[in-house]
Amino acid sequence: xxxxxxxxxxxxxxxxxxxxxxxxxxxxxxxxxxxxxxxxxxxxxxxxxxxxxxxxxxxxxxxxxxxxxxxxxxxxxxxxxxxxxxxxxxxxxxxxxxxxxxxxxxxxxxxxxxxxxxxxxxxxxxxxxxxxxxxxxxxxxxxxxxxxxxxxxxxxxxxxxxxxxxxxxxxxxxxxxxxxxxxxxxxxxxxxxxxxxxxxxxxxxxxxxxxxxxxxxxxxxxxxxxxxxxxxxxxxxxxxxxxxxxxxxxxxxxxxxxxxxxxxxxxxxxxxxxxxxxxxxxxxxxxxxxxxxxxxxxxxxxxxxxxxxxxxxxxxxxxxxxxxxxxxxxxxxxxxxxxxxxxxxxxxxxxxxxxxxxxxxxxxxxxxxxxxxxxxxxxxxxxxxxxxxxxxxxxxxxxxxxxxxxxxxxxxxxxxxxxxxxxxxxxxxxxxxxxxxxxxxxxxxxxxxxxxxxxxxxxxxxxxxxxxxxxxxxxxxxxxxxxxxxxxxxxxxxxxxxxxxxxxxxxxxxxxxxxxxxxxxxxxxxxxxxxxxxxxxxxxxxxxxxxxxxxxxxxxxxxxxxxxxxxxxxxxxxxxxxxxxxxxxxxxxxxxxxxxxxxxxxxxxxxxxxxxxxx
Amino acid sequence: xxxxxxxxxxxxxxxxxxxxxxxxxxxxxxxxxxxxxxxxxxxxxxxxxxxxxxxxxxxxxxxxxxxxxxxxxxxxxxxxxxxxxxxxxxxxxxxxxxxxxxxxxxxxxxxxxxxxxxxxxxxxxxxxxxxxxxxxxxxxxxxxxxxxxxxxxxxxxxxxxxxxxxxxxxxxxxxxxxxxxxxxxxxxxxxxxxxxxxxxxxxxxxxxxxxxxxxxxxxxxxxxxxxxxxxxxxxxxxxxxxxxxxxxxxxxxxxxxxxxxxxxxxxxxxxxxxxxxxxxxxxxxxxxxx
Numbered sequence: 001x002x003x004x005x006x007x008x009x010x011x012x013x014x015x016x017x018x019x020x021x022x023x024x025x026x027x028x029x030x031x032x033x034x035x036x037x038x039x040x041x042x043x044x045x046x047x048x049x050x051x052x053x054x055x056x057x058x059x060x061x062x063x064x065x066x067x068x069x070x071x072x073x074x075x076x077x078x079x080x081x082x083x084x085x086x087x088x089x090x091x092x093x094x095x096x097x098x099x100x101x102x103x104x105x106x107x108x109x110x111x112x113x114x115x116x117x118x119x120x121x122x123x124x125x126x127x128x129x130x131x132x133x134x135x136x137x138x139x140x141x142x143x144x145x146x147x148x149x150x151x152x153x154x155x156x157x158x159x160x161x162x163x164x165x166x167x168x169x170x171x172x173x174x175x176x177x178x179x180x181x182x183x184x185x186x187x188x189x190x191x192x193x194x195x196x197x198x199x200x201x202x203x204x205x206x207x208x209x210x211x212x213x214x215x216x217x218x219x220x221x222x223x224x225x226x227x228x229x230x231x232x233x234x235x236x237x238x239x240x241x242x243x244x245x246x247x248x249x250x251x252x253x254x255x256x257x258x259x260x261x262x263x264x265x266x267x268x269x270x271x272x273x274x275x276x277x278x279x280x281x282x283x284x285x286x287x288x289x290x291x292x293x294x295x296x297x298x299x300x301x302x303x304x305x306x307x308x309x310x311x312x313x314x315x316x317x318x319x320x321x322x323x324x325x326x327x328x329x330x331x332x333x334x335x336x337x338x339x340x341x342x343x344x345x346x347x348x349x350x351x352x353x354x355x356x357x358x359x360x361x362x363x364x365x366x367x368x369x370x371x372x373x374x375x376x377x378x379x380x381x382x383x384x385x386x387x388x389x390x391x392x393x394x395x396x397x398x399x400x401x402x403x404x405x406x407x408x409x410x411x412x413x414x415x416x417x418x419x420x421x422x423x424x425x426x427x428x429x430x431x432x433x434x435x436x437x438x439x440x441x442x443x444x445x446x447x448x449x450x451x452x453x454x455x456x457x458x459x460x461x462x463x464x465x466x467x468x469x470x471x472x473x474x475x476x477x478x479x480x481x482x483x484x485x486x487x488x489x490x491x492x493x494x495x496x497x498x499x500x501x502x503x504x505x506x507x508x509x510x511x512x513x514x515x516x517x518x519x520x521x522x523x524x525x526x527x528x529x530x531x532x533x534x535x536x537x538x539x540x541x542x543x544x545x546x547x548x549x550x551x552x553x554x555x556x557x558x559x560x561x562x563x564x565x566x567x568x569x570x571x572x573x574x575x576x577x578x579x580x581x582x583x584x585x586x587x588x589x590x591x592x593x594x595x596x597x598x599x600x601x602x603x604x605x606x607x608x609x610x611x612x613x614x615x
Numbered sequence: 616x617x618x619x620x621x622x623x624x625x626x627x628x629x630x631x632x633x634x635x636x637x638x639x640x641x642x643x644x645x646x647x648x649x650x651x652x653x654x655x656x657x658x659x660x661x662x663x664x665x666x667x668x669x670x671x672x673x674x675x676x677x678x679x680x681x682x683x684x685x686x687x688x689x690x691x692x693x694x695x696x697x698x699x700x701x702x703x704x705x706x707x708x709x710x711x712x713x714x715x716x717x718x719x720x721x722x723x724x725x726x727x728x729x730x731x732x733x734x735x736x737x738x739x740x741x742x743x744x745x746x747x748x749x750x751x752x753x754x755x756x757x758x759x760x761x762x763x764x765x766x767x768x769x770x771x772x773x774x775x776x777x778x779x780x781x782x783x784x785x786x787x788x789x790x791x792x793x794x795x796x797x798x799x800x801x802x803x804x805x806x807x808x809x810x811x812x813x814x815x816x817x818x819x820x821x822x823x824x825x826x827x828x829x830x831x832x833x834x835x836x837x838x839x840x841x842x843x844x845x846x847x848x849x850x851x852x853x854x855x856x857x858x859x860x861x862x863x864x865x866x867x868x869x870x871x872x873x874x875x876x877x878x879x880x881x882x883x884x885x886x887x888x889x890x891x892x893x894x895x896x897x898x899x900x901x902x903x904x905x
Contacts, residue, residue, distance in 0.1 A: 216806055329803040336803060344649055344686075345629075354630035354645045414644055430806050593852065600852070 004181030008190070008233065010271060027196045037308040040240055043099060044308075046092035050119070053089030057082060090123045115176065115185040122172045129165035136162065187236045191309040194234035197227055198310040202464035204301050204512040206318050209326075209429045217322025217427060220282035221266045224319060231311040232264040241303035241313055246543040247296040251558025254296035256303035256313035262288035263316060285320055292557060294320045295332050299425050299548030300507040305539050321427030331426065338552040339428055346417040346435070348552070349387040357413050359385070359392035365399050368410030368446050375410040377481075378448045380462065382455040383418050384582030390589070391582040395454060397611035398478055404614060405490040409452070415442045421457040424465070426549040433469070440471050450474045452481045454607075456508035456581045457547070463513070477509060479580045479606055483518035486525045486610075493613035496528030501609070502574035502601075503533065504565065504588060505541035506581035519580060522606045526613045532572045542568065544591075546583030566591030569601060577603045616671040616765065618661045619725035621716055621746070622654040622690060624683040625736040631838065636894045639838040648683035650690055653731025655801040657794040660761050661729050662694045662802070668763060672696045676719055678712060680704055681817070692804035692812035699723065702819045708829035713745030715822050720750060722820075727770070728791040732757050737833075743793035753790045759797030763788070773797075 030036065034051070038044035060082070097116045136159060180186055199205070207225060209216065215223035241256035242248045248255050266283055275282055297317045304312045324330050331339060341350030357365075359381070366373050379402070385395035402409050420435040443451075451473055453459040463475035485491050501523055509515045516538045523531045536542045545561030555561065566588055569577045577592075579585055585603055592600045626646050633642035658675065665671040673695040677687060681700065691698050701719055720728055728750070733740035740756075747754030759781075760773035774782045775795050786792075804812070849858040875885040890896040 211806065211810075325803075326806040329805045329808075331803060333800075336800065339803065344647060352629050352644075352647070354632045354642060358632075430809070 008181050008186060024196070026198070027192060030195050031192070036310070039306060039308070040238075043096065043238070046095045049085075049088045049092040050096070053085045053092070056085060086123055086127060090120065093120050093123065115179070115183045118172055118176045118179075122169060122176065125165045125169040125172065129162055129169055132158065132162035132165060184236065187234060187309070190230065190233040191236065194230050194309050194311065197230065199312070202460075202513070204299075204304065204314065204460070204508075205464055206315055206424065208468065209322060211430055211433070215323075216326035216429075217324070218285055218316065218319035219323050219327065220284055221263055221270060222282050223323070224263070224316065228312075228316055228319070229263070229267055231313075231316070232260050232267055234309045235260045235264065235311055236309065237261065238308060240306045240308065241311075244302040244306045244540070246298055246300055246302065246545060246561045246564075247558075250545075250555075250561045250564055252292070252296040253290065253557065254293045254317075256317075259289055259293065259313050259316060260311060285323075289320060291324070291330075291332075293317075294324070295553065296550075296557065297548050298507075298543045298545055298550045298561065300543035301511040302507075302540075302543065305511050318425065318427060321425075322429055323427070325427035326429060332553050334553045335426055335549055338422065338549075339426065339431065342418055342423055342428075342431055342435070346438075347383045347387060348418055348422055349383060351387050353414050353417075356381075356386050356416060357411075359387075359395055360399070360411065360413075363396060363399065366410045367413045368448070369413070369415075370410065373408065373410055375408050377407065377409045377450045377452050378443075378446070379409050379411045380419075380451050380453040380458055381411055381416065382453060382458040382582070385454040386416070388582055388586070391454075391585065391605075394582075394585075394605040394607050397605070398454060398482075398607045400611050401482060401485070401491060401607065401614065405485045407485075407490075412442060412446070417442075419458040419461040420465075421461045422549050422552070424461070425547070436466060436469050436471075440466060440469065443471065443473065448473050450476070452476055452478055454478050454582070456506040456513075457583070460508045460512050477513075477515060477518070477580070479509070479518045479522060480515060482607060482610055483521045483525075486522065491610070491614060493526045493610055495613050497526055497576075497609065497613055498528040499575040500530045500532050500573065501576040501578050502569055502572045503531070503537065504544065504569065504577055504579040504581075504584050505538055506579060506584050507541065507543050507547055509580060510541055511539055519578070519606055522610060523578060526609060529609070532574050534568050534572055536568065544579075544581075544584040544587035546581075546587045551583050551587075560591065560594070562587035562591035563594050564591075566595055570595060570597060574601050575599075576609070577601050578606045578609055579603065580606050616668065616726045616763070617724060618664060618671060618673045618727045618729065619720050619723060620654065620657050620661050620673060620675050620695070621728065621730035621742070622658070622675050622677045622687065623651045623731065623734045624677060624679065624681070624687060625649060625651050625734055626682065627735055641838075648686065650683060650686045651731050651734045651736075652801075653733065653735075653794055653796065655690065656796055656799055657729040657731055658690055658693055658695060659799055659801040660758075660794055661727075663799070664727075664761055664763055665694075668765060674699060674723055674725070676716065676723070677701070678703070678707075678716060688812040688815065689804060689809065691815055692808040693802055694804075694808070697818065698815065699818050699820055701822060703821075703823065703826065705826050706829055706832075707826070708831045709739055709741035710745055710831075711827045711829055713742045714749055714827065715825050716742070717746045717749030718822055718825050719820055720746070726789050727763070728752075728789070729761075730791070730793050732793045732795045740793070743791055747791035750789070750791065753786050754792070755784055755786055755790065756793045757795035758784075758792045759795055759799065761792065 031051070034044065034048045037047050093116055097113065097120065176185070180188065207228075218224050221229065235257070237257060239257055241260075245254065245256055263285070266285070266288060270282055294317050297314065299314055299318070301314060304310075304314055307313075337350070338348055341348060344350070345352045347353075347356070366375070368375055368378055379398070381395050384391040386392070417435050417439055419439065420432040423429075423435065424432040451462060453462060453475060456477060459475060459477045462471065462473075466473075482491075486493070503519050503523065505511075505516060505519065509519075520531065523529050534541075542565050543561060544565055545555065569588065570592065577588055579588065585605055589603045592603065625648070627649055628641065628646050630642075630645040631640045632645055633640045635641075658673070661673045665673055674697045675687075675690055675695045676699045678701045680702070681687065687698065699719065701715055703715075707715075728743075728746065730743045730746070732743075743756065744754050755772055755774060757775045758772045759775055762771045763769075764771065769785060769787045770790065770792075772784045772786060772792065774784050775797065776782045849861040851858070853861070873885075873889075875882045877885075887896065
């Protein structure tokens with residue numbers, strides 16, 4: 001067993017160094033609360049029962065070692081408790097067993113079956129042993145162990161049978177413990193470790209790349225950090241990432257679970273053959289994980305959100321994209337012009353810096369550089385707000401709102417470049433760093449302290465990724481800011497919109513940055529607006545299919561993600577779909593047109609809605 | 616086999632957002648420095664030819680000051696072996712340019728010369744043809760694909776003959792080919808190649824005694840007059856009201872103006888001052904008329 005554990009340890013320990021601090025209180029709260037696991041209710045409850053069914057007897061046994069003589073009354077209660085636990089635990093085990101046996105499909109998680117069977121044997125033999133004991137020794141406290149009492153009526157009072165059952169019971173327990181590192185049940189250790197070392201910083205943060213030294217992305221498992229390999233070790237194949245992955249649901253070849261499992265298989269194989277990291281003979285990750293898989297990811301974080309043990313399949317996919325982009329120069333064909341535009345013109349549309357302020361032409365939008373402007377905030381328009389014809393309207397609406405509220409604001413104008421998010425999510429880290437450097441220079445030059453962004457992707461990049469690279473400013477999203485203005489009564493939406501609205505939570509606002517309420521506050525503030533939530537909302541929200549550079553690629557595999565989401569939106573019967581992201585806006589508008597409804601809901605940005613209600 | 620790719624660094628004007636009519640409404644950020652995209656495709660074609668043959672050398676040759684050095688080094692990172700620069704700032708026309716380039720190609724002993732069909736900045740499309748004249752070798756324009764048959768010392772080419780017609784041509788080597796945009800897309804260099812190319816020494820060539828004064832001189836260029844604004848077709852699933860609104864928003868230009876007040880004389884003066892300020896009247900003439 002020790003050898004087994006040691007082997008598992010070396011398997012994931014061969015990753016690259018990464019500073020991670022542990023978190024004891026977090027782990028304890030996680031284990032006792034089971035909150036993350038209970039996100040999927042039925043298996044979650046079964047797991048909770050199994051966990052406590054395991055921990056309580058273990059504690060009892062340990063306690064019994066120290067204080068052998070337990071007073072009579074507590075011992076009755078303890079016995080009763082153990083019995084009840086045993087019953088529910090058996091039910092839980094059978095439920096999980098049934099679930100695992102029933103699960104089909106490629107790579108269905110069958111490896112959990114053996115340990116579950118052992119647990120079932122442990123429980124059943126335990127009850128049988130107790131039953132025979134009770135049928136031999138008639139006790140007046142037999143009510144304290146009801147199951148044993150039930151069995152005792154039907155069992156022969158044979159001491160030999162009792163001996164046999166006790167032996168089987170103990171051997172099964174020993175076998176279970178000894179086989180921990182070799183079976184699925186090693187997640188007792190690895191998953192706890194993974195929770196212990198889980199990410200503390202902003203969610204969805206990617207591992208920084210040192211361009212001058214060190215690997216550029218993940219060519220083989222040797223280029224992943226130890227924590228990323230531990231992720232592979234901790235996976236229990238529960239399949240929740242798959243159930244929530246927009247790429248998987250829409251029939252694309254990507255499955256986050258398979259990515260993690262492929263990494264684990266390569267780890268195990270390397271460990272068996274004694275190949276150390278840095279050895280070029282390590283098998284390539286792309287042998288197991290195809291290009292279609294890694295480029296299908298929309299980086300929506302649904303897999304990360306729903307993983308019960310905080311595994312992050314997304315950052316491994318990005319690592320593999322980095323290898324493709326930086327070390328191979330290979331991108332999907334449709335993404336290449338976008339990358340080239342970013343290199344030459346500094347924006348995703350290839351319109352150029354000169355056209356960046358076209359949306360503000362004749363609209364009296366102050367530049368941050370204009371004299372006498374003591375701006376409180378910088379309005380970061382972003383590429384979509386500046387160039388996308390549909391989203392330009394939203395930037396104008398926001399300017400309208402800011403002027404109404406009397407906010408002193410300014411835009412960078414022609415000094416603004418793309419924030420770098422599309423480049424980074426596509427793996428082009430060098431280009432990302434270049435853009436960030438230029439933007440940060442510009443922002444520090446104007447002493448910017450507070451930024452309001454229109455696009456959640458810019459928001460996330462400026463807020464969570466710029467500080468690491470030298471940015472020092474407060475960043476808030478336009479919906480947060482406008483919700484704040486409404487709360488302070490600097491603007492009051494007065495014209496009623498008697499329409500039903502449903503909300504599409506942008507991934508980079510919701511799941512990544514936990515901003516759900518401002519969107520709803522805005523909807524409640526507009527008179528007459530009736531809010532109807534979609535089937536999947538807030539942290540379960542479904543991606544529009546535009547993130548992670550997918551905005552610029554064709555969806556040739558499977559169904560279109562935006563059509564699935566558009567159907568969900570139309571099922572609510574809403575007249576309006578409110579969102580707060582340029583990608584969501586375009587993708588959903590597109591998807592709704594495809595449905596060919598008689599009266600399709602209109603897609604609007606929440607900023608638009610507020611502006612139209614202001615009159 | 617040595618392939619020489621002639622690459623032009625261009626100043627590409629993609630917008631006209633300035634306010635000053637003197638400068639043809641050009642603002643500094645309306646221009647970017649980049650490599651002529653046709654030449655980038657020529658490099659890619661050369662790289663593929665080299666990979667196909669398994670051996671060879673690709674030399675990038677550029678003329679004039681390094682105005683787009685980063686982009687030039689990016690071309691090098693795509694996989695070329697050497698980068699030559701003919702360092703001169705002299706005024707030249709296509710004839711004198713091709714003369715200097717041909718001289719450099721002769722000295723470098725190139726077997727095959729590739730260049731872009733034309734450059735994005737003045738699109739004369741002459742340099743390649745003139746080079747073949749100076750080198751006394753055959754010339755094929757607007758090729759999109761190239762296969763070198765080394766044992767026969769010839770090349771099979773695909774050429775765009777216009778109106779969608781494609782032509783397959785057999786041509787003996789050495790030769791000069793100009794490359795058109797086609798199905799071949801320039802590759803994206805890897806980061807480590809880019810890093811190496813950043814410190815690659817550029818070999819400077821000097822052909823000052825070869826320089827001849829230009830025969831033709833461009834005396835004046837007329838920038839295009841501003842185009843009417845495009846209004847996208849309204850979304851036909853919308854109701855009429857919204858469609859009309861969309862059209863109106865699309866074409867609405869908010870006009871700003873100044874109201875002239877006072878007696879007629881001062882108003883006339885105001886008009887003349889306005890016209891002078893915006894360059895509609897030359898100031899001398901205006902004074903005479905008064």
